[in-house]
Amino acid sequence: MMVFHRESGQVEHQKVADLPQYLAPGSKMVVNETRVAPLRFLARRISDGREASGLFLSRAQQGRWLAMLKGSKRFRSGDELELMAPHGASDRGGGGDRITLHARRDLHWEVVFHSAEDSLIVLERSGYTPLPPYILQARQRAHSGEPDEGRDRSEYQTVFARASELPSCAAPTAGLHFTDQLLTAIASRGVERVAIELQVGTGTFRPVEAAMLSGHPMHHEQCRVSARNLLALTAWKRDASLVVGTTSVRLLESLPSPIPSQFFETARSMVATGSPDAAAMDFVTNILITPGFDFQWTNRLLTNFHLPRSTLLALVGALVGLDQLKELYAIAAAERYRFYSFGDAMLILP
Numbered sequence: 001m002m003v004f005h006r007e008s009g010q011v012e013h014q015k016v017a018d019l020p021q022y023l024a025p026g027s028k029m030v031v032n033e034t035r036v037a038p039l040r041f042l043a044r045r046i047s048d049g050r051e052a053s054g055l056f057l058s059r060a061q062q063g064r065w066l067a068m069l070k071g072s073k074r075f076r077s078g079d080e081l082e083l084m085a086p087h088g089a090s091d092r093g094g095g096g097d098r099i100t101l102h103a104r105r106d107l108h109w110e111v112v113f114h115s116a117e118d119s120l121i122v123l124e125r126s127g128y129t130p131l132p133p134y135i136l137q138a139r140q141r142a143h144s145g146e147p148d149e150g151r152d153r154s155e156y157q158t159v160f161a162r163a164s165e166l167p168s169c170a171a172p173t174a175g176l177h178f179t180d181q182l183l184t185a186i187a188s189r190g191v192e193r194v195a196i197e198l199q200v201g202t203g204t205f206r207p208v209e210a211a212m213l214s215g216h217p218m219h220h221e222q223c224r225v226s227a228r229n230l231l232a233l234t235a236w237k238r239d240a241s242l243v244v245g246t247t248s249v250r251l252l253e254s255l256p257s258p259i260p261s262q263f264f265e266t267a268r269s270m271v272a273t274g275s276p277d278a279a280a281m282d283f284v285t286n287i288l289i290t291p292g293f294d295f296q297w298t299n300r301l302l303t304n305f306h307l308p309r310s311t312l313l314a315l316v317g318a319l320v321g322l323d324q325l326k327e328l329y330a331i332a333a334a335e336r337y338r339f340y341s342f343g344d345a346m347l348i349l350p
Contacts, residue, residue: 037167
């Protein structure tokens with residue numbers, strides 16, 4: 001873990017296990033508790049055996065789902081596809097699950113699941129972990145053989161992820177550094193963990209191709225804060241509290257500052273009536289954070305080293321400055337830090 005002190009410019013080289021020493025007793029740590037669902041799929045058209053791959057994006061109207069389908073021009077409305085479940089899925093009742101392509105929606109397909117079960121149950125047995133494209137491509141180049149779906153599901157999931165009807169197609173990767181032991185050490189230091197939920201979408205992988213960052217068409221993501229955790233934000237201390245990951249930053253910086261009192265009144269009522277985990281705030285954000293952004297909530301950030309030409313990199317650059325960010329990434333490369341989703345961490349301090 002690279003530790004960067006913004007005011008002094010000091011750079012330290014530590015381990016994520018050292019994180020508790022940088023957290024003040026009585027402070028808070030915000031994490032994104034979204035859960036990655038096995039939304040990637042492999043399928044075979046019933047009529048002729050043509051194989052295809054794709055990604056389920058989100059629930060659509062009337063119980064259907066929107067999906068991306070590779071080579072979608074080769075398919076037609078009404079085509080029936082059998083999901084090709086991961087190896088060993090038959091032990092969980094998998095194999096034979098089917099979907100029908102209902103209608104085109106711009107670049108996506110609206111699909112219908114044949115099973116009367118909830119679609120997320122079907123995906124648990126017949127879907128694949130939606131690993132980032134560059135990881136899947138690297139595996140193909142390496143001819144690494146049959147993937148271990150069980151291992152992928154375990155490693156591409158944070159320890160604090162919770163089941164939700166807002167499944168993500170990518171992990172909040174800064175959260176992958178945490179173990180139960182590290183969370184216990186942080187809690188014993190008197191740091192309160194505050195969970196929020198931002199549904200990570202495919203737009204997080206979309207590179208910036210516009211000539212100016214402001215011209216990038218930012219994706220929309222669903223956000224949710226429970227009554228219990230919204231109340232925890234009443235005593236937020238910006239200078240002392242840690243935000244884990246760029247997805248947590250995006251949700252927090254989409255909130256008004258200060259939050260209107262009526263939201264807290266609603267949250268208190270929900271807690272009093274026994275609904276502390278119900279959503280007190282539920283909204284969509286397409287916030288684009290670029291250099292010059294005025295951060296209202298974020299002053300300490302734990303993040304990974306990001307892909308070039310990404311909105312994630314722009315967000316970190318907004319916090320530390322682009323010139324400084326280039327220097328830090330040059331140091332990381334020289335020190336052989338690992339980049340991207342399963343890579344190392346950077347702790348940014350005031």
